[in-house]
Amino acid sequence: MSTIACDVLVIGAGAAGLMAALTAGQRGRQVQVIDHANKVGKKILMSGGGRCNFTNTGTTPANFLSANPHFCKSALARYTPADFLEMVERHRIAWHEKELGQLFCDVSSKLIVKMLMDECELAGVQTRTHCAVEDVERASAGFRVKTSQGMFHAQSLIVATGGLSIPSLGATGFGYELGRRFGHDVLPTRAGLVPLTLSGRPQERFADLAGVALPVTATSNGRSFSNFMLVTHRGISGPAILQISSYWQPGDDLALDLLPGQDARAWLHAMKRDRGAAELRTVLGDVLPKRLAQRLCEHWLPDKPVRQLDHRELEAVATLLSAFPLVASGTEGYRTAEVTLGGVDTNKVSSTTMESRLVPGLFFIGEVLDVTGWLGGYNFQWAWASGHAAGSVA
Numbered sequence: 001m002s003t004i005a006c007d008v009l010v011i012g013a014g015a016a017g018l019m020a021a022l023t024a025g026q027r028g029r030q031v032q033v034i035d036h037a038n039k040v041g042k043k044i045l046m047s048g049g050g051r052c053n054f055t056n057t058g059t060t061p062a063n064f065l066s067a068n069p070h071f072c073k074s075a076l077a078r079y080t081p082a083d084f085l086e087m088v089e090r091h092r093i094a095w096h097e098k099e100l101g102q103l104f105c106d107v108s109s110k111l112i113v114k115m116l117m118d119e120c121e122l123a124g125v126q127t128r129t130h131c132a133v134e135d136v137e138r139a140s141a142g143f144r145v146k147t148s149q150g151m152f153h154a155q156s157l158i159v160a161t162g163g164l165s166i167p168s169l170g171a172t173g174f175g176y177e178l179g180r181r182f183g184h185d186v187l188p189t190r191a192g193l194v195p196l197t198l199s200g201r202p203q204e205r206f207a208d209l210a211g212v213a214l215p216v217t218a219t220s221n222g223r224s225f226s227n228f229m230l231v232t233h234r235g236i237s238g239p240a241i242l243q244i245s246s247y248w249q250p251g252d253d254l255a256l257d258l259l260p261g262q263d264a265r266a267w268l269h270a271m272k273r274d275r276g277a278a279e280l281r282t283v284l285g286d287v288l289p290k291r292l293a294q295r296l297c298e299h300w301l302p303d304k305p306v307r308q309l310d311h312r313e314l315e316a317v318a319t320l321l322s323a324f325p326l327v328a329s330g331t332e333g334y335r336t337a338e339v340t341l342g343g344v345d346t347n348k349v350s351s352t353t354m355e356s357r358l359v360p361g362l363f364f365i366g367e368v369l370d371v372t373g374w375l376g377g378y379n380f381q382w383a384w385a386s387g388h389a390a391g392s393v394a
Contacts (some may be wrong), residue, residue, distance in 0.1 A: 023391025163340025
């Protein structure tokens with residue numbers, strides 16, 4: 001079997017891997033990118049409903065979860081959303097800003113993949129799909145990687161294999177196995193940015209409300225996110241729930257403010273004064289989806305005219321509306337999770353270069369590391385920034 005020699009071998013043709021490859025190629029390095037999947041950039045293609053939320057203009061280190069919250073600072077500071085946007089505009093890709101600094105393609109996420117591949121081609125990068133890694137070992141002056149398409153010998157090896165989320169797109173734990181093989185700790189992984197499931201009585205009471213959506217503030221473990229919640233057949237989803245899911249684990253409390261931005265107590269007193277004859281479910285139906293208002297009054301709240309609520313009852317209703325305690329049983333898991341929390345421990349990885357402190361020439365970038373962003377383009381920005389950091393030195 002012939003050996004393909006290169007300066008840099010990137011395992012993984014996703015966002016981080018392609019960014020690392022084009023950055024290294026632009027420095028004159030001979031770069032090969034390999035991926036076991038049948039096409040490059042699969043998660044890019046499906047992200048943002050096919051429009052790709054490719055970055056967030058408000059990206060800061062505070063938007064990421066990691067056992068070492070300082071690790072992401074250097075890379076994020078040296079490759080910013082403005083840097084990536086410059087490349088997007090240079091390729092004349094039309095884009096728009098949605099809420100909270102989220103930037104999307106106007107037309108299709110395919111344009112982001114094409115941009116990255118065009119940049120790779122200009123930099124002389126070669127990319128191979130259907131190329132499964134069978135073995136990796138240290139070699140003299142680098143690494144020897146056995147694949148289904150032959151043997152590769154590279155001075156530098158960049159691991160950009162992603163996490164476990166959405167296995168239908170080809171996600172595996174290979175990057176974690178590789179990290180362990182070379183002496184790196186891998187922190188426990190779990191699904192993040194994922195819908196929550198209900199069971200038992202909560203599921204029974206909410207199941208036929210599937211499709212109901214409303215703005216909420218979801219709070220768990222001291223973190224709160226305000227956005228929409230969607231009731232599903234199996235539980236709850238929507239941006240607010242996906243965000244809080246990264247901080248919530250089974251057994252943790254979850255509270256929903258059903259009237260975000262309003263003082264529920266003051267509102268109830270105003271309703272008692274101005275619309276006292278109306279049923280509670282009726283006045284709630286003016287500020288909440290009517291089906292949800294009715295369900296709340298069937299199971300949790302007094303089902304009577306507002307004027308009949310005494311002080312104790314008004315206080316109880318206000319408390320429930322501002323901190324509704326929903327008992328979630330679990331998550332939908334990696335099948336629908338947008339990201340994987342945990343991963344290769346950053347403790348033995350350089351925050352400046354992404355290079356292993358244990359094995360010279362070995363780099364870990366993107367989601368395979370224990371760095372996970374919020375919903376809204378932050379994970380792509382981490383892919384661009386960490387890929388650029390590694391590609392600048394590999």
